[in-house]
Amino acid sequence: MGSSATQGVxxxxxxxxxxxxxxxxxxxxxxxxxxxNPSTSVPVGQSVxxxxxxxxxxxxAATGTVTVISDASxxxxxxxxxxxxxxxxxxxxxxSLNFSNVPVGQSSTQNIxxxxxxxxxxxxxxxxxxxxxxxxxxxxxxxxxxxxxxxSFSVQFSPTSTIGASGSIVFTDHAPGSPQTLTxxxxxxxxxGTLGANPGSFNFGNVVVGSTSPQTIxxxxxxxAKITINxxxxxxxxxxxxxxxxxxxxxxxxxxPFTATFAPATTGAHSGSxxxxxxxxxxxxxxxxxxxxxxGALAANPSSINFGTLVVGSSRAVSVTLSNPGTxxxxxxxxxxxxxxxxxxxxxxxxxxxxxxxxxxxxTFAPTSAGSAGGGVSITSHAPGSPLMINLSGSGTATQAQxxxxxxxxxxxxxxxGSSATQNVTLTNTGNAALNITAAGVTGPGYTxxxxxxxxxxxxxxxxxxxxFTPTSAGSAPGSISITSNAPGSPATIALTETGIQAxxxxxxxxxxxxxxxVGNSNSQPxxxxxxxxxxxxxxxxxxxxxxxxxxxxxxxxxxxxxxxMAFNAVFTPTSTATVNGTIKLTTNGTPxxxxxxxxxxxxxxxxxxxxxxxxxxxxxxxxxxSIQLSTTLTNNGNSNITVSGVTVTGAGFSASGVSxxxxxxxxxxxxxxxTFAPxxxxxxxxxxxxxxSNATGSPTTITLSGTxxxxxxxxxxxxxxxxxxxxxxGYNVFRGTASGAEGTTPLNASPLPGLTYTDSNVTSGQxxxxxVTAVDPGGNSLPSNEVPASIP
Numbered sequence: 001m002g003s004s005a006t007q008g009v010x011x012x013x014x015x016x017x018x019x020x021x022x023x024x025x026x027x028x029x030x031x032x033x034x035x036x037n038p039s040t041s042v043p044v045g046q047s048v049x050x051x052x053x054x055x056x057x058x059x060x061a062a063t064g065t066v067t068v069i070s071d072a073s074x075x076x077x078x079x080x081x082x083x084x085x086x087x088x089x090x091x092x093x094x095x096s097l098n099f100s101n102v103p104v105g106q107s108s109t110q111n112i113x114x115x116x117x118x119x120x121x122x123x124x125x126x127x128x129x130x131x132x133x134x135x136x137x138x139x140x141x142x143x144x145x146x147x148x149x150x151x152s153f154s155v156q157f158s159p160t161s162t163i164g165a166s167g168s169i170v171f172t173d174h175a176p177g178s179p180q181t182l183t184x185x186x187x188x189x190x191x192x193g194t195l196g197a198n199p200g201s202f203n204f205g206n207v208v209v210g211s212t213s214p215q216t217i218x219x220x221x222x223x224x225a226k227i228t229i230n231x232x233x234x235x236x237x238x239x240x241x242x243x244x245x246x247x248x249x250x251x252x253x254x255x256x257p258f259t260a261t262f263a264p265a266t267t268g269a270h271s272g273s274x275x276x277x278x279x280x281x282x283x284x285x286x287x288x289x290x291x292x293x294x295x296g297a298l299a300a301n302p303s304s305i306n307f308g309t310l311v312v313g314s315s316r317a318v319s320v321t322l323s324n325p326g327t328x329x330x331x332x333x334x335x336x337x338x339x340x341x342x343x344x345x346x347x348x349x350x351x352x353x354x355x356x357x358x359x360x361x362x363x364t365f366a367p368t369s370a371g372s373a374g375g376g377v378s379i380t381s382h383a384p385g386s387p388l389m390i391n392l393s394g395s396g397t398a399t400q401a402q403x404x405x406x407x408x409x410x411x412x413x414x415x416x417x418g419s420s421a422t423q424n425v426t427l428t429n430t431g432n433a434a435l436n437i438t439a440a441g442v443t444g445p446g447y448t449x450x451x452x453x454x455x456x457x458x459x460x461x462x463x464x465x466x467x468x469f470t471p472t473s474a475g476s477a478p479g480s481i482s483i484t485s486n487a488p489g490s491p492a493t494i495a496l497t498e499t500g501i502q503a504x505x506x507x508x509x510x511x512x513x514x515x516x517x518x519v520g521n522s523n524s525q526p527x528x529x530x531x532x533x534x535x536x537x538x539x540x541x542x543x544x545x546x547x548x549x550x551x552x553x554x555x556x557x558x559x560x561x562x563x564x565x566m567a568f569n570a571v572f573t574p575t576s577t578a579t580v581n582g583t584i585k586l587t588t589n590g591t592p593x594x595x596x597x598x599x600x601x602x603x604x605x606x607x608x609x610x611x612x613x614x615x616x617x618x619x620x621x622x623x624x625x626x627s628i629q630l631s632t633t634l635t636n637n638g639n640s641n642i643t644v645s646g647v648t649v650t651g652a653g654f655s656a657s658g659v660s661x662x663x664x665x666x667x668x669x670x671x672x673x674x675x676t677f678a679p680x681x682x683x684x685x686x687x688x689x690x691x692x693x694s695n696a697t698g699s700p701t702t703i704t705l706s707g708t709x710x711x712x713x714x715x716x717x718x719x720x721x722x723x724x725x726x727x728x729x730x731g732y733n734v735f736r737g738t739a740s741g742a743e744g745t746t747p748l749n750a751s752p753l754p755g756l757t758y759t760d761s762n763v764t765s766g767q768x769x770x771x772x773v774t775a776v777d778p779g780g781n782s783l784p785s786n787e788v789p790a791s792i793p
Contacts, residue, residue: 002043002056004034004053004054004055005053005054005083005281006034006051006052006053006054007021007051007052007054008035008036008049008050008051008052009049009051009052009066009079010359011042011047011048011050011068011074011077011172012042012043012045012046013042013043013045013047013654014045014185015044015072015073015216015585016044017018017044018041018043018044018144019041019042019070019071019072020040020041020042020070020071021039021040021041021042021048021068021070022039022069022070022071023068023069023408024039024040024050024067024068024069024212025064025066025067025069026052026065026066026067026081026481027065027067028062028064028065028080028081029057029062029064030054030055030056030057030062030064030085031053031062031064031066031081031083032052032053032055032625033050033051033052033053033054034051034052035050035051035436036049036050036051040130040598040772047137047411050066052066052223054081054083056084056085056086057085057661057700058085059081059086059118059119060084060085061083061084061085062078062082062083062084062692063082063087063338063575064080064081064082064488065078065080065081065082065554066079066081066748067077067079073119073511078239080435080662081206083718084116085405086120087118087119087120087175087176088116088118088119088120088121088122088123088145088147088173088174088175088711088773089112089116089117089118089175089574090114090115090116090124090171090173090175090178090180091115091116091117091120092112092114092180092182093112093113093115093215094112095182095183096182096183096184096185097110097112097155097183097184097185097425098184098186099157099184099185099186099187099666100186100187101187101188101189101224102157102158102159102186102187102188102189103157103159103188103189103190103191103192103224103226103252104159104160104162104188104189104190104191104224104225105158105159105162105191106158106191106476107156107157107158107336108156108157108186108755109152109154109155109156109548110154110504111152111153112152112153112154112155112169112182113134113150113151113152113725114145114150114152114153114171114518115145115148115149115150115378116145116146116147116148116150116175118147118175118433119147119148120147121144121145121146121147121279121301122144122145122146122147122173122174122175123142123145123173123174123568124141124143124144124145124171124172124174125139125140125141125142125145125173125174125175125192126141126142126170126171126172126179126618127139127169127171127172128169128170128172129155129167129169130167130169130170131165131166131167131168131184131264131350132158132160132165132167133157133158133159133160133186133188134155134156134165134167134184134186134342135155135156135158135215135384136153136154136155136156136169137154137156138152138153138154139151139175141155146327151253152507156188156251157170157184157185157186158174159188159395160255161188162188162189162190163188164185164186164187164188164327165185165188166183166184166185166186166411167183167184167185167186168182168183168184169182169184169754173368174405175292178588179775182217182234182538184624186608189224191223191224191225192223192224192225192281193221193223193225193226193250193278193279193281193509194221194222194223194280194281194282194284195219195220195221195226195227195250195276195278195280195285196219196220196222196285197217197218197220197276197285197287198217198218198220198674198736199287200287201219201287201288201289201290201383202215202217202247202260202287202288202289202290203291204262204289204290204291204292204293205291205292205521206291206294206327206328207262207263207264207291207292207293207294207721208264208293208294208295208328208586209264209265209266209267209293209294209295210263210265211263212262212263212291212658213263213291213792214261215258215261215262215416215451215667216247216257216259217257217258217260217274217287218251218255218256218257218262219244219255219256219257219258219276219285220250220254220255221250221251221253221254221255221323222253223252223280223281223282223529223790224252226247226249226250226252226254226279226407227234227249227278227279227280228246228247228249229244229245229246229247229249229250229276229278230246230247230277230278230279230490231246231275231607232244232274232275232276232656233245233274233275233276234272234274234275235272235273235275236270236271236272236273236289237264237265237270237272237488238262238265238270238272238291238293238366239260239261239262239264239265239270239272239274239289239666240260240261240263240290241259241260241261241274242257242258242259242261243257243258243259244256244276244347246257250447260274260289262289262291262374264291264292264293264294264309264344265293266293267292267293267294267326268292268293268297269290269291269292269422270290270293271288271289271290272288272289272290273286273289274286274287274289275287275289280782283622285493285553291774292327294326294327294328294355295326295327295328296324296326296327296328296329296330296331296353296355296381296382296383296384297324297325297326297378297383298322298324298326298330298332298353298381298383298385298386298388299322299323299324299325299388300321300322300323300325300377300379300388300390301320301321301323302318302320302390302755304390304391304392304393304396305318305320305390305393306361306436307391307392307393307394307488308366308394308395308488308489308490309394309395309396309397309486309488310365310367310368310394310395310396310397311367311396311399311432311753312364312368312369312370312398312399313364313366313368313395314366314399315368316364316365316394316488316489317362317363317364318362318363318364318365319360319361319362319759320360320361320362320363320377320390321354321358321359321360321749322353322358322359322360322361322379323356323357324353324354324355324357324358324383325355325356326355326383327355328355329354329355330352330353330381330382330383331349331350331351331352331379331381332349332351332352332353332379332380332381333349333350333381333382334349334379335347335377335378335379335380336377336378336380337363337375337376337377337378337392338375338376338378339374339375339392340368340373340375341365341366341367341368341373341375341393341394341396342350342363342364342373342375342392343363343364343366344361344362344363344364345361345364346360346361346362346442347359347360347361348712349379349380352531353489354793355607357451360746363390363392364651365375365392365394366713367394367395367396367767368396369396370382370395370396370397370398371393371396372392372393372395373392373394373395373396374391374392374393375392375393375538376390376391376392377389377390377392381540388606389446389622389675398435399431399433400431400488401429401431401433401434401436401457401459401487401489402429402430402435402483402487402488403427403428403429403430403431403435403457403483403485403488403492404427404428404430404488405425405426405427405428405483405492405494406425406426406428407423407425408425408494408495409447409494409495409497410423410425410442410467410481410494410495410496411497412469412496412497412498414498414501414534414535415470415471415498415501415595416468416471416501416502416535417471417473417502418471418472419474419499419506420468420469420470420472421468421469421498422454422467422468423463423466423467424464424466424467424546424744425449425451425464425465425466425467425481425494425537426462426463427457427462427463427464427465427483428457428461428462429457429458429459429460429461429487429704430460431459431487432459433456433459434456434457434459435456435457435458435459435485435486435487436454436455436456436485436486436491436549437451437453437454437455437456437457437483437484438453438454438484438485438486439453439482439483439484440452440453440455440481440483440489440498441482442480442481442482442659443468443479443480443482443652444477444478444479444480444496445463445471445472445473445479445495446470446472446475446478446479446498446557447467447468447469447479448467448468448469448470449465449466449467449468449481450453450466450564451481451483451537452464453484458622459769462752467481467496468497469498471498471501471510474501474533474534474535475534476497476498477498477597477675478492478497479494479495479496479497480496481493481494481496482494483566487545489623501533501534501535501537501562502533502534502535502562502591503534503535503537503538503562503587503588503589503590503591504531504532504533504535504590504591505529505530505531505532505533505537505560505586505590505591505593505595505730506529506530506532506590507527507529507530507595507597508527508528508530509527509637510597510598511597511598511599511600511636511697512525512527512530512570512584512597512598512600513599513600513601514572514599514600514601514602515601515602516602516603516604517572517573517574517601517602517603517604518568518574518603518604518605518606518639518640519574519575519576519577519603519604519605520573520574520575520606521573521574521606521640522570522571522572522573523571523572523601524552524565524570524571524572525569525570526568526569526570527567527569527570527585527597528565528566528567529554529560529566529567529568530560530564531560531561531562531563531564531565531590532563533591534562534563535562535590536560536561536562537559537560537561537562537588537589537590538555538559538588538589539554539555539557539558539559539587539588540555540587540588540589541556541585541586541587541594542554542555542556542584542585542586542587543583543584543585543654543744544582544583544584544585544758545582545583545585546577546580546581546583546599546600547574547578547580547582548572548573548574548575548580548584548601548603549570549571549572549582549584549599549601550570550571550573551568551569551570552568552569552582553566553567553568553569554566554568568771569707570597570599572599572601574601574604575603576603577602577603577604577605578602578603578605579600579601579603580600580601580602581598581599581600582598582599582600583596583598583599584597584599585597585598585664595776596630599700604639605758606638606639606640606696607637607639607697607698608634608636608638608640608642608694608695608696609636609637609663609697609699610634610635610637610643610692610694610696610699610701611634611637611701612632612633612634612635612640612673612692612701612703613632614632614703615631615632615702615703615704616702616704616705616706617630617632617675617701617703617705617706618706618707619666619677619705619706619707619708620707620708620709621708621709621762622677622678622679622707622708622709622710622713623679623708623709623710623761623762624680624681624709624710624711624783625678625679625680626678626679626761627676627677627678628676628677628748628762629675629676629750630674630675630677630746631658631672631673631674631675631679632673632675632700632703633670633672633673634659634665634670634671634672634673634692635668635669635670636665636666636668636669636670636696637667637668638668638697639667639697640667641664641665641666641667642664642694642696643662643663643664643694643695644660644661644662644664644665644692644693644694644697645661645662645693645694645695646661646691646692646693646700647660647661647673647690647691647692647693648690648691648693648700649688649689649690649691650687650688650689650690650691651660651685651687651688651689651705652679652680652681652685652688652761653675653678653679653680653685653707653709653766654675654676654677654682654685654688654690654705654707655675655678656673656674656676656690657673657674657676658671658672658673658674659671659672659673659692671774673690673692675703675705676773677705677707679707679708679709679710680709681709681721682708682710682711683708683709684704684707684709684710685695685704685705685707685708686703686706687707688704688707689702689703689704689705690702690703690705694792710764713792715765715792716759716760716761716762716763717759717760717769717771717790718757718758718759718760718764719734719757719758719760719771719773719788719790720756720757721756721773721785722756723756724775724782726775726777726782728777728778729775729776729777730752730776730778731751731752731753731754731755731775731776732748732752732753732754732755732756732758732773732774732775732776733745733748733752733773733774733776734746734748734749734758734771734772734773735747735748735771735772735774735783735784736760736770736771737770738767738768738769738770738771739770740770740787740788740789741770742770743771743772743784743787748760749764752776754763754764758773761788763792764792765792766792766793767791767792768789768790768791768792769789769790769791769792770787770788770789770790771787771788771790772784772785772787773785774785
């Protein structure tokens with residue numbers, strides 16, 4: 001389109017005489033005659049040419065016809081014309097760009113596709129971009145796009161502030177509509193890259209020295225902007241990291257795992273940290289690390305053995321305990337014993353000892369000749385300082401004293417504090433040479449003995465000495481006797497064990513206060529005695545002082561086993577209105593003795609006060625032969641029991657129930673008196689009452705009654721209501737009044753109604769009544785409902 005093409009159409013006279021062309025017509029809007037003479041005479045054998053131009057105005061195929069009119073026999077010669085209009089077209093997809101919420105300092109990229117939607121080549125000459133923060137890449141111009149083909153390039157938005165931006169790309173080409181414009185908008189948000197670690201701290205626990213323990217830690221960018229790691233710093237002996245380096249980036253919402261490793265070189269607790277500095281909003285992230293280096297150790301007890309001097313042909317065995325005082329298991333791979341006369345048994349390698357675990361074996365020395373002998377036990381393991389050496393020494397002799405001790409150890413049975421116990425100890429020389437004792441001593445609280453040095457015991461002889469234990473306090477009392485001699489194993493030690501026993505008394509409570517007690521009455525309070533000692537507690541004397549103060553349940557025959565307890569009662573029976581202070585003094589074989597428990601109380605006069613609430617009951621108007629019940633509460637407000645001796649009701653139609661002759665109320669106790677009004681005749685009943693006779697002060701207690709009987713009408717009032725939404729409702733009360741707001745506090749129903757309806761048949765013609773309903777919950781009546789009037793015809 002926009003251009004033209006010209007072709008010549010030649011007409012030839014193939015007849016035998018000249019042909020006269022009178023006209024040539026053309027059809028088709030895109031076709032026209034631009035040269036040649038369509039009206040002429042054509043001699044025989046000659047031709048004439050007409051120039052036809054095709055100038056399309058629209059893309060697509062076009063047709064036309066040239067018609068030549070002449071005097072030829074085949075006049076109106078029609079020549080068909082055809083041509084195709086071509087045109088490029090530029091389509092932009094998408095038609096506009098919107099970059100939403102791009103973090104400041106970051107970039108967002110979108111792709112644009114340019115399509116030649118025409119039917120001829122499109123030449124894209126220029127693309128001009130405008131707008132702050134917008135850029136494009138991948139578009140090299142000029143660019144030819146064949147018909148039906150497309151190309152793509154990228155547009156970036158890189159905001160430098162949170163202010164929104166708009167821009168455009170203008171395309172210049174030879175397609176219709178050029179230049180074409182692509183509009184662009186962008187919004188920006190503040191960059192927020194937040195770096196977090198999971199776990200945020202880590203304890204590697206116990207790790208054996210020389211080994212390693214890795215742990216994966218994941219960094220997460222929970223913000224909306226890319227984070228760049230600037231530096232990774234490691235502190236702490238034995239800690240290292242891998243898999244994380246400076247200039248590493250973490251995209252928004254992405255994670256990056258790395259490895260922290262603990263490889264302790266020494267034992268004990270280690271601490272360190274990984275500090276990561278970055279472009280995040282929290283520029284410094286610290287991950288605390290901790291761990292404990294562990295290592296096994298091997299120790300022997302005893303660490304060396306001197307067997308002393310043994311008679312040739314005899315032997316002595318010593319137990320050796322191997323322990324692991326370290327913090328990691330120890331593998332024992334081999335052991336070896338050297339030295340003439342020394343042997344090891346009771347244990348075989350290999351073996352393993354966990355931390356704190358022990359194992360034992362026995363080393364025996366059996367000299368075969370007189371003279372000194374030396375050797376050692378070598379134990380090979382994975383512990384530091386391996387092999388562990390236990391030096392062995394001893395000597396053999398032809399003659400030697402041998403001391404045996406019986407009993408050993410010496411155990412005394414329980415001994416009471418302040419008393420003594422004695423035991424004999426026998427020393428026997430089982431050797432073949434004199435036994436010379438050069439020193440003897442005793443240690444431990446309360447122990448004494450009569451063995452002195454120097455002392456000689458011949459071969460085969462014995463000597464007896466005594467050990468005495470006199471405890472000064474309760475509890476375990478360990479001690480020992482040390483005897484130095486020329487016998488092997490010197491000095492010999494005799495362990496002494498004993499427990500001093502003593503009872504210990506404690507009381508709960510440590511004092512008793514009875515407060516006010518009515519004269520002539522009694523009040524008792526329990527007291528618990530506990531024996532906190534280790535001997536049976538016995539009572540030798542019990543005294544009680546204070547007028548009216550006594551005890552029950554405790555006597556000098558009472559005993560309390562060690563660790564046991566028992567209870568008795570302190571009793572106060574005042575004889576007058578006065579304050580009494582006294583004591584309970586307990587003398588025992590325990591400590592402290594005597595123990596004193598203070599007691600106090602006050603005698604008060606007896607009071608009997610009977611109160612009624614309410615003191616009057618008004619029944620209103622009740623239909624004859626019907627009845628209504630109201631109640632009052634009787635309460636003993638005194639400090640002594642009240643006994644009802646009679647209930648008297650006056651007034652026609654009234655009766656009472658719930659309280660009768662013989663009813664007893666203790667101090668603070670209440671009883672409900674129910675009064676029924678059942679009139680038999682119409683009219684007011686005045687001067688009625690209920691009189692309660694009792695031993696209370698001011699008896700009798702009187703409740704005034706009033707009510708009016710009326711002839712029953714044929715009318716009634718039916719009430720319904722909605723259930724209360726409150727939980728815990730036990731029923732409903734209906735209240736009635738003859739004036740608005742005057743429903744009173746006494747419901748028509750004797751007890752809470754379980755349902756949601758009530759019929760009031762006790763109504764009078766010509767009267768207007770007002771009703772409200774309350775819900776009954778554990779706290780009492782709720783607020784009243786809305787008031788409803790009812791007029792009786």
